[in-house]
Amino acid sequence: MTGHIAILGVFVADCAFRADRPPHMGETLLGKSFQLGPGGKGSNQAVAAARAGCDTRFISRLGRDTFADLALATWRDAGVTPAITQGETATGAAYIFINDTTGQNAIIIVPGAAAEITPEDVERQRDIITSASVFVTQLEQPLDAALCGLRMARGAGVTTILNPAPAADLPAEFLPLCDYVTPNEPEATALTGIEVTDLASAEAAGNALLDKGAGAALLTLGEMGALLVRPEGSIHIAARPAGPVIDTTGAGDAFNGGFAAALAQGMDPIAAMNFAAATAGLSITRHGTAASMPSRAEIDAALAAT
Ligand code: RIB
Ligand code: NA
Known part of the structure; x- marks a missing residue:
């Protein structure tokens, strides 16, 4: 199987501020640096999948503005085929605070134009979705x-x-439609009510997601790696940082895009999980989200190195 991937999601412009700590309410804080770049989880995942070597189509909605131009240029450079509509509502943006010491982040996202994606927009892309591998x-x-x-x-x-991000209380009909649900720790907690703090609680949350109808739960656990929970049992893999951690923003997107690309290229779920971890492990050694997604050659080299 080497079909295409169809991704439905959001593009926004990421406005990333690095500082020693976030500002308190009412405070003005001098930061270390600022970077404007392409973001939005769906778009980041599409860029990751395309750079990982997969024919990738991205379904979304943009405004008609400079952020939309950034989106189109980003997809062109990465080899993502857009399936989008454009309207008068402005393309959205994300405020990203990055801790300059740890590389960890906190985000506020305003999806803007993409908040207006309707089921009819999705219906219009039926051919792209129903002929996809993933x-x-x-x-x-x-x-x-x-x-x-x-x-x-x-x-x-x-x-x-389904990458259930940002965390939300999902209607019951969602999970039975998912072969894989891929939450991080807070998202798994939001979906199950189980506080995910270690591998045992992650496995409990994974099993709760299976009980709710998911085919498999693939939990991304940051430094603790990833855990695949299936009816036949669980498999844990370690994180694979490819170097010093610079910026973890978009690591989940790298993982999801890499995982989808690997499945679409016929890898089994465990090989795909390792491929995804290598993709994420490279992305965290670089600034930015979409901008930090590695090429297929880099992923293959990282996998060969261990
Ligand atoms: O997952 C990281 C992404 O979340 C950022 O690019 C930001 O835009 C938010 O959507
Ligand atoms: Na990064």
């Missing part, structure tokens, strides 16, 4: 659009991945 979506765009895409993909026998 369909991926997240929760930054409206839930009814995500649900429409998952239903359409599932109905056509396409492998479905």
Whole structure:
């Protein structure tokens, strides 16, 4: 199987501020640096998948402004094929605070134009979704659009991945439509009520997600690596940082895009999970989100090195 990937999601411009700590309310704080770059979880995942060597189509909505131009240039450079509509609402943005010492982040996202993605927009891309090998979506765009895409993909026998980010309380109909659900720790907690702090609690949350109907739960656990929970048992892999950690923003997107690309290229889920971890492990050694996604050659070299 070497079909294409269809990703439904959001593009925004990332405005990344590095500082020693976030500002307190009412305080003005001098930061260390600022970077404007392409972001949005869905778009980042599409860039990761395309750079990992996969034919990738991205379904979304943009405004008609300089951020939209940034989106189109980003996809062109990465080899992502856009399936988008454009309207008068401005393309969105994300405020990203990055701790200059630890590389960890906190984000506020305003999806802007992409908040107006409708089930009808998704319906219009039916051919792209139903002929895909893998369909991926997240929760930054409206839930009814995500649900429409998952239903359409599932109905056509396409492998479905839901990255349930940002954390949300999901209607019960979602998880039975997902072959894989890929939360990080807080997202797994939001979905299950189980406080995820270690591998045992991650496995408990994974099993709760299976009980809610997911085919498999693939939990991303930061420094603790990743845990694949399936009915037949669980598999844990370590994180694979490729060097000193510079910026963890978008690591989850690198993981999801890499995982989807690996599945679409016929890898089994465990090989795909290692491929995903190598993709994420490279991304965290670089600044930015979409800008930090590695090439296929870099991923292959990282996998060969260990
Ligand atoms: O996952 C990282 C992404 O989340 C950033 O690019 C930001 O835009 C938010 O969507
Ligand atoms: Na990065």
